Amino acid sequence: AQSVAQPEDQVNVAEGNPLTVKCTYSVSGNPYLFWYVQYPNRGLQFLLKYITGDNLVKGSYGFEAEFNKSQTSFHLKKPSALVSDSALYFCAVRGEGGSYIPTFGRGTSLIVHP
Amino acid sequence: DAGVTQSPTHLIKTRGQQVTLRCSPKSGHDTVSWYQQALGQGPQFIFQYYEEEERQRGNFPDRFSGHQFPNYSSELNVNALLLGDSALYLCASSLAGGNSYNEQFFGPGTRLTVL
Numbered sequence: 001a002q003s004v005a006q007p008e009d010q011v012n013v014a015e016g017n018p019l020t021v022k023c024t025y026s027v028s029g030n031p032y033l034f035w036y037v038q039y040p041n042r043g044l045q046f047l048l049k050y051i052t053g054d055n056l057v058k059g060s061y062g063f064e065a066e067f068n069k070s071q072t073s074f075h076l077k078k079p080s081a082l083v084s085d086s087a088l089y090f091c092a093v094r095g096e097g098g099s100y101i102p103t104f105g106r107g108t109s110l111i112v113h114p
Numbered sequence: 115d116a117g118v119t120q121s122p123t124h125l126i127k128t129r130g131q132q133v134t135l136r137c138s139p140k141s142g143h144d145t146v147s148w149y150q151q152a153l154g155q156g157p158q159f160i161f162q163y164y165e166e167e168e169r170q171r172g173n174f175p176d177r178f179s180g181h182q183f184p185n186y187s188s189e190l191n192v193n194a195l196l197l198g199d200s201a202l203y204l205c206a207s208s209l210a211g212g213n214s215y216n217e218q219f220f221g222p223g224t225r226l227t228v229l
Binding site: 042045046104 | 118154155156157158159162170172204206217218219220221222223
């Protein structure tokens with residue numbers, strides 16, 4: 001069975017500082033990995049995905065994520081946080097073949113302080 | 115492009131009642147998935163529709179059913195509502211048969227409250 005862990009319920013960072021939101025996964029075969037962001041009373045918005053290729057993936061709004069196969073991790077990063085980045089972030093994984101069912105993590109609340 | 119739209123925005127029902135939620139996918143998308151997001155949790159996959167058929171289903175009881183129409187829009191029906199069905203219901207659409215590596219585009223959700 002596939003699973004996703006987001007070990008931090010909340011991440012606090014000062015505006016202008018780098019941010020990291022952690023995600024580890026478990027899946028059979030090669031993973032397809034995704035990050036989504038959810039603002040209050042809104043649906044999820046796609047940020048970036050890893051399918052294959054370069055381990056560093058660049059996405060929307062200056063976010064990037066690093067795929068690490070040996071550590072089964074896909075941490076979300078941004079060099080300089082903005083107050084407007086404050087939101088709920090979800091990591092998701094799908095297996096390479098067969099199942100279309102994605103598994104989402106519980107989410108990490110990112111709070112960027114002015 | 116209107117993106118994924120859902121209706122209604124909010125809904126209040128009582129236990130035992132039935133509810134129908136509606137979703138229109140992003141233009142050009144042929145696959146619709148439904149998720150339940152309880153407070154403080156990540157989205158849980160209910161089922162996915164492609165070519166008007168349920169292609170895959172998550173761990174939800176038969177009280178949850180759906181339909182996809184020829185224009186790719188979709189409905190989620192929940193019968194015999196329970197208090198535990200209170201949640202945000204999200205619809206997501208994707209392209210090209212919903213291949214595993216295609217990202218999904220989510221609607222704003224329908225907030226269902228069961229009293």
